[in-house]
Amino acid sequence: MMSSLPPVRGDRIICELPLYFTKDAAVHTKDGFNITVQEACQGQKSGFCKDSFNKTYKATIGVDFEMERFEVLGVPFSLQLWDTAGQERFRCIASTYYRGAQAIIVVFDLSNYESLDHAREWLEDAMRDNDPSSVLLFLVGTKKDLSEPDQLSQMEQEAIRLSEEIRAEYWAVSALSGESVRDFFLRVASLTFEATVLSELEKRNSRLTGDIVKISNNCNDSFKKKQPNCCH
Structure with a gap:
């Protein structure tokens, strides 16, 4: 029998949307979670679990993986981080892990021009396999x-200029x-959680809408078939 997971650490519990670092280079400037997400979480809807992070520095060979558990708006959420090595010889390996990412974090050295x-080059590689409109970018x-x-x-002036250009x-x-x-x-974690919930809700609504349309079409077909018989 598997034991239950320990409770989420106190410093991983998120009740309000954390603010951006600087408004000059922030794509999401709102001061709170999307109201649809808040209502979904208040309704005790769970199952919105994806991604994670690692704040402990260590040299990466190839690809490293970490997971961190959060609680966002009362809902358990696991954030997964695939940390790819920055050396040129690992570029072809790293590109495999970009595909389908919900968030991409491009890191650079503030002491190195x-x-x-x-x-910028790493970002271009990452975006070849991702839709810019559906991924969160961080520089x-x-x-x-x-x-x-x-x-x-x-360096920050140049970084902010690049952020505006790439919508990061x-x-x-x-x-x-x-x-x-x-x-x-x-x-x-907060922005990824919000995007995940909105995506899941959109999929559920699409499935419900599809069922309604299908039922309506069946009813129309049935009516058309019965109509000639009523006229005889």
């Missing part, structure tokens, strides 16, 4: 603690100090 250019600058103020300011949400974090790391992943 060339890193931002490479981020994240790391090693904020290593950047000099002038360099950081210039920009964040700057520091793995060493932990600055903004937790807030960022809560934001990713």
